[in-house]
Amino acid sequence: MKNTIKIAIPNNAFRLADTFKSGQIFRWRETEKGFAGFIKNAPALITQLPDGVVCQTDYDISEQQLSEFLGLDLDYDSIFNAYSDEVIKQAYEKYRGLTILKQEPLECAISFITSANNNIKRINKHMDALSKLCGRAYEFNGQTLYAFPELSELQRLTEADFAALGFGYRAAYIAAFIKRVKDEYPLFLSLRSSDYASAKEYLLSFKGIGNKVADCILLYGFRHYEAFPVDVWIKRALNELYGFSEKNAQKINEFAAQKFPNYAGIAQLYLFMLMRMGGSGQ
DNA sequence: TTCCAGGCGAAGA
């Protein structure tokens, strides 16, 4: 490895395994040494240390890029200390060190369009199959890893190609998404600096992106931390932990925004972990 | 065989 980056993280403020197994990101593989995947199209292996993390890669990734990717540029203690809610405080105590990763927007969007009425194992399978079909191959640690395809590679694929990979009825959504994003790529990337409401409105204009998927893309791909993805697990969490049984998505979002100002999405990830790992899980 | 999976869109009430 030509590049080894170590980041010291005191007080157990990062948990590698929980973070990569929390369902927020796909295609990262657990090995005996840590987790292997891609950071900005560079294959990387990340290992947990007692006092931090170390990242090994053949390519140039700066410490700052690694830190941002791992979501270490946020002060989680301060965020959760600012909340008065006891339930979320307990969830934070239990999973402290779980962070929000900074994903590449395009891959993140396609991952979460794929996630609709799907399970995490199959989402991984679909994204791996897509990468293997037309992503760039890298020899890394004695095995071949495939990067997520570039937009130029994706735009050559048809709905039939996605269907052949097993995407089911989402094949049409993804093909149409790529076709439009190809023409609007600067606009798509600008969602990072848009305000949350207008960024969400834009994403909702795509077929196959509804309320929940839009919030996942905004939270994990564009770092809009106020986005609060509402799925079956979160509905269960709000019902069981707060006695809140409202079904209307907008009212649930309002509840979350009031309960967890500014960083509802981070609270959501902790609630999601609490429910999935505490219950039957997968 | 039937049910379910980090939902969505369209039709019906």
Next chain:
DNA sequence: TCTTCGCATGGA
């Protein structure tokens, strides 16, 4: 505006 239903696929 709110609720219900069909949807591709594959593993349990």
